[in-house]
Amino acid sequence: MPASKTARQRAREDITAEILAAARARLAEAGPGELSLRAVARDVGMVSSAVYRYFPSRNELLTALLIAAYDDLGEAAEAADDAVTDRADHLGRWTAVCDATREWSRAHPHDYALLYGSPVPGYAAPQDTVGPATRVIVRLVDIIVTAHQSGAPSPVAPATAPTGVERTVAGAIEFVQGVGIPEEAAVPEIALRTIMAWTTIFGTLSFELFGHLVGSVSDYDAYFDQVVFRLAADLGLTA
Amino acid sequence: MPASKTARQRAREDITAEILAAARARLAEAGPGELSLRAVARDVGMVSSAVYRYFPSRNELLTALLIAAYDDLGEAAEAADDAVTDRADHLGRWTAVCDATREWSRAHPHDYALLYGSPVPGYAAPQDTVGPATRVIVRLVDIIVTAHQSGAPSPVAPATAPTGVERTVAGAIEFVQGVGIPEEAAVPEIALRTIMAWTTIFGTLSFELFGHLVGSVSDYDAYFDQVVFRLAADLGLTA
DNA sequence: ATAATACAAGAGCACTGCTCTCGTTTGTTG
DNA sequence: CAACAAACGAGAGCAGTGCTCTTGTATTAT
Numbered sequence: 001m002p003a004s005k006t007a008r009q010r011a012r013e014d015i016t017a018e019i020l021a022a023a024r025a026r027l028a029e030a031g032p033g034e035l036s037l038r039a040v041a042r043d044v045g046m047v048s049s050a051v052y053r054y055f056p057s058r059n060e061l062l063t064a065l066l067i068a069a070y071d072d073l074g075e076a077a078e079a080a081d082d083a084v085t086d087r088a089d090h091l092g093r094w095t096a097v098c099d100a101t102r103e104w105s106r107a108h109p110h111d112y113a114l115l116y117g118s119p120v121p122g123y124a125a126p127q128d129t130v131g132p133a134t135r136v137i138v139r140l141v142d143i144i145v146t147a148h149q150s151g152a153p154s155p156v157a158p159a160t161a162p163t164g165v166e167r168t169v170a171g172a173i174e175f176v177q178g179v180g181i182p183e184e185a186a187v188p189e190i191a192l193r194t195i196m197a198w199t200t201i202f203g204t205l206s207f208e209l210f211g212h213l214v215g216s217v218s219d220y221d222a223y224f225d226q227v228v229f230r231l232a233a234d235l236g237l238t239a
Numbered sequence: 240m241p242a243s244k245t246a247r248q249r250a251r252e253d254i255t256a257e258i259l260a261a262a263r264a265r266l267a268e269a270g271p272g273e274l275s276l277r278a279v280a281r282d283v284g285m286v287s288s289a290v291y292r293y294f295p296s297r298n299e300l301l302t303a304l305l306i307a308a309y310d311d312l313g314e315a316a317e318a319a320d321d322a323v324t325d326r327a328d329h330l331g332r333w334t335a336v337c338d339a340t341r342e343w344s345r346a347h348p349h350d351y352a353l354l355y356g357s358p359v360p361g362y363a364a365p366q367d368t369v370g371p372a373t374r375v376i377v378r379l380v381d382i383i384v385t386a387h388q389s390g391a392p393s394p395v396a397p398a399t400a401p402t403g404v405e406r407t408v409a410g411a412i413e414f415v416q417g418v419g420i421p422e423e424a425a426v427p428e429i430a431l432r433t434i435m436a437w438t439t440i441f442g443t444l445s446f447e448l449f450g451h452l453v454g455s456v457s458d459y460d461a462y463f464d465q466v467v468f469r470l471a472a473d474l475g476l477t478a
Numbered sequence: 479a480t481a482a483t484a485c486a487a488g489a490g491c492a493c494t495g496c497t498c499t500c501g502t503t504t505g506t507t508g
Numbered sequence: 509c510a511a512c513a514a515a516c517g518a519g520a521g522c523a524g525t526g527c528t529c530t531t532g533t534a535t536t537a538t
Contacts, residue, residue: 008484008535031357033272037526049528050486058526118270118356119449130454137455158472161465168462172455195455196443196466200435202451203442210358212441215369216376216411216434223407226400227435233397234473247504247515276495288497289517297495 016054018044020068023061027110032062032120062120067132069111074135076104081139090147091237097139098201098228105205112209116202137198138179144194144235145181152236155193165192190235197231255293257283259307262300267349271301271359301359306371308350313374315343320378329386330476336378337440337467344444351448355441376437377418383433383474384420391475394432404431429474436470 022043027035037058038048055061080100084093105112115133119125125133148154157165166173166188172195173186204227207213208220217223232238244252261282266274276297277287294300319339323332344351354372358364364372387393396404405412405427411434412425443466446452447459456462471477 006536012484031272031359033270036524038524047487048526049488052527053485113357116445116449116451118352120270125450133451158468158477160478161468161472162461164461165465168456168458168465170457175454192462192465193469195452195462196439196469199442199446199452199466200439203438203445204435206355206442206445207438210355211364212355212372213434213438215414217407218409219407222401222403223431223434226404226407226431227438229397229400230432230435233400238397239399245505251515275493277493286518287495288519291496292516 012054015044019051019054019061020064023065024068024111027065027114031110032065032114035062037061059120062114063126063129065111066114066125066129069108069115070129070132070135072108072111073101073104073115074132074139076100077136077139081143087146088150090143090150090152091232091239093143094140094232094237095228097136097143098224098231101136101201102205102224105209109209112205116206117210140198141176141194144190144237145176145185147235147237148187148190149185152238154187155189155234155236157189165189168192169195193235197235200227200231251293254283258285258290258293258300259303262304263307263350266304266353270349271304271353274301276300298359301353302365302368304350305353305364305368308347308354309368309371309374311347311350312340312343312354313371313378315339316375316378320382326385327389329382329389329391330471330478332382333379333471333476334467336375336382337463337470340375340440341444341463344448348448351444355445356449379437380415380433383429383476384415384424386474386476387426387429388424391477393426394428394473394475396428404428407431408434432474436474439466439470 019040023035023040026040026043030036035058037051040061041048041051051061055064077097077100080096081093084096086092169188169191172191173188176186176191177183204224208217208224213220213223258279262274262279265279265282269275274297276290279300280287280290290300294303316336316339319335320332323335325331408427408430411430412427415425415430416422443463447456447463452459452462
């Protein structure tokens, strides 16, 4: 009977969530590699071996944290986009998503490091994580595609650029066509600039959060604004 | 007598280097957080406590590794730049440094993660590391400044961009002026685009090495070429 | 009611960073 | 040259880690 769960099932879900929450809290005080399963167990009032009833290993716990964090970030980005009432204001949507991404990252630096920092050694993110992981870029792609369908000018490659752009971003083109983007909208130069912009956004956040911009950038808020604006401009999005 | 070192001093330097080498080798099989001081000690035929005669803590060892890796990368980048015979070929120099950076990163992914991945928790990189850490960006800045002094067109901000660019990159402007760049060459828009390009390069490498481009980019070599070329173009560097 | 299963607890293993103590070696000074 | 101080390597030990195995109990299904 799937309608009424047994007491044990409910308890299991509750405790699983409780462990996850405790682990996420612990993550804020240490890195993924330092996440102590025993400490998490203590926080929820269990002995360490009992946690293994819920997560077969520390890596499985990390995977669950990874998915939760990706979803949290994706939700924040999507909510920010959805909050833009003028759906034709592509630059506004772009800025909203970028700003929300940065806000979330600054509010959850340890989750950010888990997602976009060094991968935990000896741990390969399983397939379950790719869905949640793509939510931000999917939304960014949607904004860009919509803008160009509405007449935004396509970026042009530098005259002397190497040939064969479409070959380098074949995966991305295939992806957007898979979600129903018409073939003529899948312009390689747009795809390339989109991936570049996406990379720059997260590169900027990594540099900011990991301290590589100390001494170069004086006002992180204003700097990010400038970057986001130029990325949009490079993509043909204007106010 | 500083000329002839005592046997103990020489031994100390040798053993210190030996420990460092062993640690670096170990780093290739685990992450910074998993670097086992005991394992390193075993590799050099010591007992763990003896290592503490040379490095007061595991973090100090990490710092030494950090500096060594930064210097290694910086040296590779500088050598690639120096190898460009036509010093007026600014795009060639730019490409050489970027390519060398990527080559080094792909050859030393664990060192790269140490430098540009998540910072090791509870560990703040000391001041000693900032010098070696800036070698790549210093060389990139040199190329860009030289190019613009030779007449490369300065990038222009989008018409509707937020004002106050110079305020966001004040640190960078101050820095280039400190190394003898004349005031008129310290154009804020150039500085901003330089930091953006720098961020994009390492953002691209992080995304590539950490697996975030899987599915989007089909040919990493060719993609990086395209990115580097566009970054140069955005900065006014042309063939 | 009985049998199967899930569970929490504890002991234990091999490992970690780090500290302390112990003799020994090396370098400096009188 | 002798005496002292500093540096050194080795070992034991502490508190912590991930994880496994066993044991007794509570819950579920038959």
